[in-house]
Amino acid sequence: MIESMKGNKGEDIYNRTGIMASSISENRYLKYCLVCANEDKKEYGELFWHRVHQIPCLQICPKHKTLLLDSEVLVHSGNKHEFIGATNENCCITGGNINNSISYQQKVLDRMIVLANNVEKLLKNKYSNRPLNWFQEQYVTKLKEMGLVNINGKVKYKELLNSFIEYHGKEFLELGYNKEITSQFSEK
Numbered sequence: 001m002i003e004s005m006k007g008n009k010g011e012d013i014y015n016r017t018g019i020m021a022s023s024i025s026e027n028r029y030l031k032y033c034l035v036c037a038n039e040d041k042k043e044y045g046e047l048f049w050h051r052v053h054q055i056p057c058l059q060i061c062p063k064h065k066t067l068l069l070d071s072e073v074l075v076h077s078g079n080k081h082e083f084i085g086a087t088n089e090n091c092c093i094t095g096g097n098i099n100n101s102i103s104y105q106q107k108v109l110d111r112m113i114v115l116a117n118n119v120e121k122l123l124k125n126k127y128s129n130r131p132l133n134w135f136q137e138q139y140v141t142k143l144k145e146m147g148l149v150n151i152n153g154k155v156k157y158k159e160l161l162n163s164f165i166e167y168h169g170k171e172f173l174e175l176g177y178n179k180e181i182t183s184q185f186s187e188k
């Protein structure tokens with residue numbers, strides 16, 4: 001993974017991390033939190049991009065629990081060697097940004113906050129490397145506890161998908177996935 005990041009072929013890292021095959025929508029613009037931006041300005045005299053704010057599907061700043069906003073800086077600009085720093089202008093820190101007007105149901109906001117907290121936890125802590133089958137075992141054990149595995153060891157996919165949608169809610173799931181995915185879920 002690190003070798004791919006150092007290499008010249010940028011697409012390698014997208015393939016290796018599974019981003020290419022993923023149905024999670026990529027961010028179009030670099031994102032920022034208005035409260036963080038004002039704090040950074042006060043404390044450091046300038047703005048900077050926060051790594052955690054750039055995670056696809058993450059809508060909330062884990063620190064302030066406020067909605068993240070799109071800056072005017074494209075994630076994939078025409079020039080891949082160009083670095084554009086965060087500024088008052090491209091982050092519109094005076095407000096008036098278009099996604100200020102988006103409002104979500106409390107249930108959706110709660111899911112977003114849980115996701116933001118979990119993402120931050122993953123980024124901030126070091127976890128030991130585990131083989132793929134370790135993760136499979138964890139999931140299967142958990143699914144057994146939930147009664148979502150047959151006696152012959154097969155996962156009850158239909159029940160799993162339905163309870164997954166019921167737990168997260170369709171509205172939350174469709175924020176980051178294309179809508180076809182959730183409609184497939186409910187059809188199966």
Ligand SMILES: [Zn+2]
Pocket residue numbers: 033034035036037061062063064065066
């Ligand atoms: Zn913030």
